[in-house]
Structure formats: structure tokens, C-alpha cells
Amino acid sequence: xxxxxxxxxxxxxxxxxxxxxxxxxxxxxxxxxxxxxxxxxxxxxxxxxxxxxxxxxxxxxxxxxxxxxxxxxxxxxxxxxxxxxxxxxxxxxxxxxxxxxxxxxxxxxxxxxxxxxxxxxxxxxxxxxxxxxxxxxxxxxxxxxxxxxxxxxxxxxxxxxxxxxxxxxxxxxxxxxxxxxxxxxxxxxxxxxxxxxxxxxxxxxxxxxxxxxxxxxxxxxxxxxxxxxxxxxxxxxxxxxxxxxxxxxxxxxxxxxxxxxxxxxxxxxxxxxxxxxxxxxxxxxxxxxxxxxxxxxxxxxxxxxxxxxxxxxxxxxxxxxxxxxxxxxxxxxxxxxxxx
Amino acid sequence: xxxxxxxxxxxxxxxxxxxxxxxxxxxxxxxxxxxxxxxxxxxxxxxxxxxxxxxxxxxxxxxxxxxxxxxxxxxxxxxxxxxxxxxxxxxxxxxxxxxxxxxxxxxxxxxxxxxxxxxxxxxxxxxxxxxxxxxxxxxxxxxxxxxxxxxxxxxxxxxxxxxxxxxxxxxxxxxxxxxxxxxxxxxxxxxxxxxxxxxxxxxxxxxxxxxxxxxxxxxxxxxxxxxxxxxxxxxxxxxxxxxxxxxxxxx
Amino acid sequence: xxxxxxxxxxxxxxxxxxxxxxxxxxxxxxxxxxxxxxxxxxxxxxxxxxxxxxxxxxxxxxxxxxxxxxxxxxxxxxxxxxxxxxxxxxxxxxxxxxxxxxxxxxxxxxxxxxxxxxxxxxxxxxxxxxxxxxxxxxxxxxxxxxxxxxxxxxxxxxxxxxxxxxxxxxxxxxxxxxxxxxxxxxxxxxxxxxxxxxxxxxxxxxxxxxxxxxxxxxxxxxxxxxxxxxxxxxxxxxxxxxxxxxxxxxxxxxxx
Numbered sequence: 030x031x032x033x034x035x036x037x038x039x040x041x042x043x044x045x046x047x048x049x050x051x052x053x054x055x056x057x058x059x060x061x062x063x064x065x066x067x068x069x070x071x072x073x074x075x076x077x078x079x080x081x082x083x084x085x086x087x088x089x090x091x092x093x094x095x096x097x098x099x100x101x102x103x104x105x106x107x108x109x110x111x112x113x114x115x116x117x118x119x120x121x122x123x124x125x126x127x128x129x130x131x132x133x134x135x136x137x138x139x140x141x142x143x144x145x146x147x148x149x150x151x152x153x154x155x156x157x158x159x160x161x162x163x164x165x166x167x168x169x170x171x172x173x174x175x176x177x178x179x180x181x182x183x184x185x186x187x188x189x190x191x192x193x194x195x196x197x198x199x200x201x202x203x204x205x206x207x208x209x210x211x212x213x214x215x216x217x218x219x220x221x222x223x224x225x226x227x228x229x230x231x232x233x234x235x236x237x238x239x240x241x242x243x244x245x246x247x248x249x250x251x252x253x254x255x256x257x258x259x260x261x262x263x264x265x266x267x268x269x270x271x272x273x274x275x276x277x278x279x280x281x282x283x284x285x286x287x288x289x290x291x292x293x294x295x296x297x298x299x300x301x302x303x304x305x306x307x308x309x310x311x312x313x314x315x316x317x318x319x320x321x322x323x324x325x326x327x328x329x330x331x332x333x334x335x336x337x338x339x340x341x342x343x344x345x346x347x348x349x350x351x352x353x354x355x356x357x358x359x360x361x362x363x364x365x366x367x368x369x
Numbered sequence: 370x371x372x373x374x375x376x377x378x379x380x381x382x383x384x385x386x387x388x389x390x391x392x393x394x395x396x397x398x399x400x401x402x403x404x405x406x407x408x409x410x411x412x413x414x415x416x417x418x419x420x421x422x423x424x425x426x427x428x429x430x431x432x433x434x435x436x437x438x439x440x441x442x443x444x445x446x447x448x449x450x451x452x453x454x455x456x457x458x459x460x461x462x463x464x465x466x467x468x469x470x471x472x473x474x475x476x477x478x479x480x481x482x483x484x485x486x487x488x489x490x491x492x493x494x495x496x497x498x499x500x501x502x503x504x505x506x507x508x509x510x511x512x513x514x515x516x517x518x519x520x521x522x523x524x525x526x527x528x529x530x531x532x533x534x535x536x537x538x539x540x541x542x543x544x545x546x547x548x549x550x551x552x553x554x555x556x557x558x559x560x561x562x563x564x565x566x567x568x569x570x571x572x573x574x575x576x577x578x579x580x581x582x583x584x585x586x587x588x589x590x591x592x593x594x595x596x597x598x599x600x601x602x603x604x605x606x607x608x609x610x611x612x613x614x615x616x617x618x619x620x
Numbered sequence: 621x622x623x624x625x626x627x628x629x630x631x632x633x634x635x636x637x638x639x640x641x642x643x644x645x646x647x648x649x650x651x652x653x654x655x656x657x658x659x660x661x662x663x664x665x666x667x668x669x670x671x672x673x674x675x676x677x678x679x680x681x682x683x684x685x686x687x688x689x690x691x692x693x694x695x696x697x698x699x700x701x702x703x704x705x706x707x708x709x710x711x712x713x714x715x716x717x718x719x720x721x722x723x724x725x726x727x728x729x730x731x732x733x734x735x736x737x738x739x740x741x742x743x744x745x746x747x748x749x750x751x752x753x754x755x756x757x758x759x760x761x762x763x764x765x766x767x768x769x770x771x772x773x774x775x776x777x778x779x780x781x782x783x784x785x786x787x788x789x790x791x792x793x794x795x796x797x798x799x800x801x802x803x804x805x806x807x808x809x810x811x812x813x814x815x816x817x818x819x820x821x822x823x824x825x826x827x828x829x830x831x832x833x834x835x836x837x838x839x840x841x842x843x844x845x846x847x848x849x850x851x852x853x854x855x856x857x858x859x860x861x862x863x864x865x866x867x868x869x870x871x872x873x874x875x876x
Binding site: 104170171197 | 630634651652735737832834835836837838839
């Protein structure tokens with residue numbers, strides 16, 4: 030028995046040492062880590078980078094940009110405390126929120142056209158899908174999956190009608206498969222893949238995002254952890270301001286924004302502008318459709334908890350926060366005075 | 370006696386790094402049917418090489434090997450080799466299966482039933498007195514027992530000639546004497562020609578009717594000695610020891 | 621042998637206890653570090669609704685198919701290499717090039733050539749099994765005692781008889797250890813391929829099961845999948861292969 034205890038002590042000591050090594054790196058206060066993803070709907074985030082919006086306001090701040098391949102990976106690094114701010118669609122945010130992840134929405138980022146594209150001639154609507162027709166989309170629980178379920182519910186009263194036909198693929202692979210007309214019959218695409226696919230002969234859209242949803246909705250939102258919001262409120266405000274500026278910039282000067290961003294997306298400036306101003310593309314901080322997603326996903330069992338308040342899901346507005354900052358600053362000043 | 374197996378002017382040399390080394394020089398030998406002949410010589414005299422040539426495992430550089438006046442070039446079931454190495458048994462086969470292996474191989478063309486094959490194998494296992502061990506695996510047997518199984522397998526192929534390359538060289542002397550006695554008994558019962566290679570003079574004297582003496586570098590036959598002692602021979606007899614001494618001085 | 625399993629059991633109990641205590645202590649959030657109770661609830665739930673069984677069945681069926689095909693191919697190739705010098709050169713070169721290459725690295729190519737379905741996973745498994753098996757089989761064939769080839773000539777065995785009566789049984793220890801490596805590699809390849817390739821919802825394996833749990837942020841579910849993988853891995857390695865060894869090479873004294 031003594032031997033066992035000894036071994037355990039040695040092992041836990043070594044584990045302790047390992048974890049200690051990691052701990053020392055994270056003490057840097059003035060840094061903000063942002064996860065970026067590829068896609069036109071994320072354009073304002075790229076613009077923050079291009080315009081150096083974060084550096085202008087506070088040169089001390091070190092902004093770190095992390096390239097992560099998918100929403101799941103982003104969520105996991107946020108949980109691990111490696112990412113402070115990220116962008117994604119509403120359903121993946123809600124799924125993690127429901128599982129207890131402490132995070133909220135900062136702001137909306139964009140609305141975007143989405144489309145279920147097919148390469149099969151006989152498919153004219155959802156009703157034409159045969160059992161062997163595979164539908165490519167990013168992953169179960171993604172906004173594309175939820176939208177497809179919503180459409181299935183609306184048309185057939187059968188939320189999981191297509192669940193056995195889903196093929197998990199990232200957008201570039203899915204587009205290649207769709208164009209090759211092999212293996213997949215349809216792809217639930219977002220821009221720029223949506224735009225590229227709609228230019229191809231023989232590929233048509235049979236369902237749009239808003240048809241599936243039954244109205245307009247926010248495609249991408251910005252999210253942050255409760256911890257970051259509480260402990261680094263200055264940086265949080267700084268980021269929020271930058272984001273608003275970037276969104277504003279794109280909406281007001283699409284041409285200039287296109288010039289700045291074209292290289293980023295490997296597009297010509299005219300293409301970039303065409304895409305940024307494509308009907309249905311809209312950059313706005315206003316959150317739309319949260320309630321609809323919430324009630325659908327709750328009703329269909331994707332979420333377990335009910336009765337979410339708006340304040341459970343969205344961080345307090347910028348203005349309140351700024352007021353709080355001012356109060357704090359005044360308090361500090363007052364304290365300093367008292368100290369004199 | 371009519372000549373049965375004939376070795377004519379056999380020469381063999383081996384290529385080494387520096388030179389071409391003659392291993393066998395001008396070997397001429399006539400072996401009679403059902404004879405027990407030993408090839409006796411110090412190690413390196415080419416006696417094993419000679420046996421391999423007879424078996425067909427190895428080709429002579431020049432010379433001829435004739436059986437009933439017909440040339441022999443390949444290995445065959447009429448000349449089954451019994452090796453010294455315990456590894457010659459297949460470890461994945463039971464004792465009986467090791468023996469039926471030979472029965473099946475030799476009976477390839479005359480359809481034997483399973484029962485007949487087994488019967489034959491058992492007969493030879495019986496001859497080496499191992500019928501009680503038929504369901505053992507080789508690794509469960511002692512070295513001497515393994516060689517007895519191998520002997521049974523060699524017998525079971527029912528070839529006219531049995532070639533033995535120091536088969537008892539790796540067992541202790543007590544067991545060796547038992548095996549020698551067993552071999553003589555079997556030879557007396559079965560009609561087989563045995564060519565037995567050894568460097569042990571007593572073994573040669575105990576076993577064979579004729580002893581071919583060979584010398585080193587190059588491997589040559591010095592003399593062929595007749596051994597007319599009656600079977601079964603006693604190792605302590607005067608005759609035995611006289612012949613032993615005679616051979617020892619020759620070598 | 622009994623001692624080994626008792627030791628293991630003791631350690632598993634201790635580790636489980638430490639795990640549970642850590643989970644209960646609340647140092648880590650439940651989301652990062654779920655307790656064993658939650659993990660087992662998730663495991664039982666997945667078993668009850670049939671998903672886990674279905675996924676395990678899918679994984680096992682594909683791996684058995686892959687192992688079978690790869691073993692047949694490896695046997696043919698290794699035998700060809702044994703009997704033909706020029707073929708040996710080619711097969712040896714191919715093995716040297718392909719063996720160190722992880723199947724996952726081939727993924728982009730496989731996607732283009734075979735799509736991303738069951739075939740693709742099968743190809744990854746075959747790739748990860750074929751080369752180590754050929755290596756082991758060739759080593760086995762080339763290390764059979766010379767005496768066996770002499771015996772084969774002496775008893776006039778033809779090539780087929782030599783193959784089945786001597787060559788293959790004589791190299792069985794190498795064959796089995798090759799199969800063990802093959803199993804370990806293919807099991808790993810399978811799980812990662814399933815996670816990477818994505819799959820059709822109704823037809824995913826254990827890797828897909830974990831992926832799905834991950835996507836829905838269900839950490840106890842992820843652990844349930846991991847436990848299933850461990851249990852199957854250990855069962856095959858410690859019981860099935862051990863049994864095969866006991867019934868063959870150990871019984872024959874070819875393996876100590």
C-alpha cells in the first residue's frame with residue numbers, strides 16, 4: 030500500500046510541475062486574443078485588423094489573432110481560456126450556453142444570404158430529395174443544420190427528416206464535391222462559396238436562409254466570455270468600439286473597405302465589392318432572430334434549459350459599461366484625492 | 370554384389386574471399402543396396418558436403434552420381450535426409466502430424482485414406498518407441514525424443530536410401546548409445562540403405578558394415594574399411610576396440 | 621498473469637477515485653472536467669438509445685473488413701516478394717516509402733480519389749495495416765530456418781504446399797505480431813479518419829460519435845466514446861490476440 034501512495038505522490042508532483050509551467054505564461058494583462066475565421070460575413074473583423082483599430086486607441090494593448098478552423102475548435106479554446114473573443118452563428122453559441130458555458134453575445138456582426146445549392150436537375154425543392162441524396166454542411170448543430178431542420182419542420186412537420194443524409198464537410202471541400210457532382214447532391218453554403226456556386230452552370234439554389242428561417246436573422250455574432258467581460262472591461266469596451274467602427278466603415282464605404290480587404294480574401298477589388306454589397310449582405314450590430322432560434326431549438330430538444338432572459342444571453346450595452354467605467358475612474362480619483 | 374549407388378570422380382570446391390578452396394577431391398565410391406555405410410572423418414573433411422551432394426541439395430563441380438546407372442541431379446524422396454538439428458521437426462505440428470507429413474509427401478500419387486496414412490505413421494512411431502507421445506508437440510520432448518521423431522519421419526517417407534548427417538551429435542552420450550542401438554534394430558528390420566556421416570569412430574564401428582575414411586584438405590577418401598563384426602555389437606568387446614584403435618591410427 | 625490484471629484493477633480504481641475527487645472538489649468547471657457519474661450516465665444513455673451500439677458496430681465492421689482485405693493483400697505481396705527477387709525489390713521499395721506515412725496525411729488525396737464516405741475510411745485502414753503486415757510477414761518468411769527449405773526440397777513439396785505447410789505456419793509468430801501492430805494502427809487510423817472525414821449521420825463510427833458529442837458540447841458524451849474505444853482496444857489486444865497466441869504459437873513453443 031505504501032508503494033502505491035508513493036507512486037501517486039510522485040505522479041501528482043510531476044503533474045503539478047507540468048501545470049505550473051503553463052501558468053507562468055498567462056500573466057500578461059494587456060492582451061486580447063481574437064479568433065478569426067474565413068468568410069465574407071466576418072469582414073468587419075478583418076477590417077479591424079486592416080485598419081489597426083485596436084492599436085490606435087491603446088498602443089499598449091497586444092491583440093493576438095488566432096486562426097482556428099471551425100466553430101467547435103473556437104468554442105473549445107475559449108473554454109480553455111485561450112481565446113477572449115470569437116465570432117460564430119447563433120445556434121452553436123446557444124448549444125454551448127445551454128451546456129453551461131459562461132459566455133454572452135457582444136454584438137451582431139452581419140446578416141448574410143445563405144442557400145441550399147444543388148447540382149441535381151430533378152431536385153427543385155426540398156420535397157424532391159431522395160434518401161440517397163447527401164447534403165453537405167459544416168456540422169450537426171451548425172446554423173445550416175438548424176436552418177435545414179427549420180425548413181423540414183415547416184414543410185414536412187419532421188425536424189430530422191434530412192438528418193440521415195447529412196455529410197459533415199467544411200465549405201471548400203463541400204463546394205469541390207458539389208462541383209464534381211460526386212457524392213453530394215447539395216451544399217448549404219454561405220458566402221463567398223454561395224456566390225461562387227451560384228455562378229456555376231447546373232447548380233441552383235432551392236432554399237434560401239431567410240426562407241428556411243421565415244425572415245431575416247443575424248448570421249454571425251461576436252461572443253466573449255464572462256471572465257473577459259468582468260476582468261478586462263477596458264479592453265472589452267475598446268474592442269466593442271472598434272467593432273462598431275469597422276461595421277460602420279463597411280456599410281458607409283464599401284468601395285474603400287473592398288480595397289482594404291480584397292487581398293485578404295484573394296479576390297479582385299471589384300469582386301470584393303460585388304460580394305460585400307450582394308443583396309442580403311448586411312453589416313449591423315443589431316441582433317435579429319435570437320428569440321426564434323431559441324424557441325425552435327428548445328422545442329426540438331437541441332437545448333434543455335428554458336426561460337432564458339435576454340440579459341442571460343447578451344452583455345449589457347456599451348453605454349452602461351462606459352458609465353460604469355467613468356464611475357470607477359471617478360471613484361479612483363476620489364480615492365486618490367482622499368489620499369493626498 | 371551389384372553396384373547400386375555410384376559416385377564417380379566427384380569434385381567440389383568452395384569460393385572463399387581469397388581463394389578457391391577444394392572441399393572434395395576425386396571421390397569415387399560404390400554403395401550397395403541395403404548397406405549400412407558410414408563416412409568417418411574429422412570436421413572439415415567434406416563429409417557433410419558429400420552427403421549434401423548425394424541428397425541433391427548441392428551440385429558437384431564435376432563428376433557423376435548414379436543410382437542403378439541412372440544420373441541423379443535433384444533432391445528426391447528416394448534419398449531422405451535426417452539432420453542433426455532439433456529444428457528439423459515442425460513445432461506447429463504434433464508428433465504424429467510430423468510423421469504423417471512424410472507419409473503424405475511420399476504417397477502423393479497413390480491415394481491413401483486418412484486412416485491408412487495414420488496407420489503408417491503410427492507404425493513408424495512404434496518403431497522408434499514413441500507411440501505414446503503421438504499427441505505431444507515437439508517442444509514438449511527431450512532432444513533424444515525429438516531425434517527419434519525425426520527418424521520416424523525419415524523412415525515414413527519410405528525412401529530406399531536414408532542419409533544421416535550426424536543425427537545424434539547433439540544428444541548426451543547415454544542417449545546417443547540408445548539411439549544407435551535403436552537405429553541398428555530398425556535397419557535390420559527395414560530394407561534400407563543408410564549412409565551415415567559421423568566424426569565419432571565408436572559410432573561408426575558400432576553402426577556400419579563399411580566405414581569410409583576421409584581426410585582433411587582437400588577432402589579425400591583414404592580408405593574404405595570393412596567391418597564384419599556381428600550385430601548386435603558390444604562396445605566392450607575386444608574386436609570392437611581393435612577396430613577402433615586401427616581406425617584411430619589411420620585418421 | 622493474474623497478478624498483472626489485479627495490479628491493473630487496483631490502479632484503475634485509484635485513478636478513478638482521484639478523478640472523481642478532483643471532479644467533486646470543483647477546482648475545474650464541470651464543463652471541462654465531468655465526474656465519473658456523469659460520464660457513466662452518458663455512456664448508459666448512449667447505449668440505451670442504441671446510438672453507441674450502432675456506431676461501434678459500424679466501426680468494427682469497417683475495421684474487420686479493412687483488416688481482412690489488407691491481410692489478404694499483405695500475404696499475397698509478401699509471398700510474391702519471397703518467391704521473386706524482382707518483385708521483392710519493388711515491394712520493398714513501396715513498403716519503405718509508404719510505411720512511415722501516416723494515413724491521415726493522405727487524406728486530401730483520398731478525398732479527391734475516393735470521396736469521404738466509407739470507402740475513404742477503408743482506404744485509410746488498409747494503408748495503415750498493409751505495410752507493417754508486409755514488413756512483418758517478409759521478416760517472418762526470411763527468418764524461417766534453412767533446414768525447412770531443404771526439407772521441402774527433399775520431400776518434393778511444390779510451391780503451394782511449401783507455402784501452406786511450412787512457410788506460413790513457420791512465420792506465424794511474426795504474422796501474429798504483425799497483426800497486433802496492424803490492429804493497433806488501424807484502430808487509431810479508424811477513429812481519426814472518422815473524426816476527420818466527417819460522416820453520414822446514420823452511418824458514423826465511434827470517431828463520429830465523439831465528433832458529434834463534441835459538436836454539441838457534450839463532454840461526458842465525449843468521455844463515454846473514449847471509454848468505449850479504450851474498452852474495445854484493450855479487449856482485442858489483451859483477450860482476442862492473447863487467446864490466439866495461447867492457442868497457437870504459445871502452445872507450439874514458438875513463443876516464450
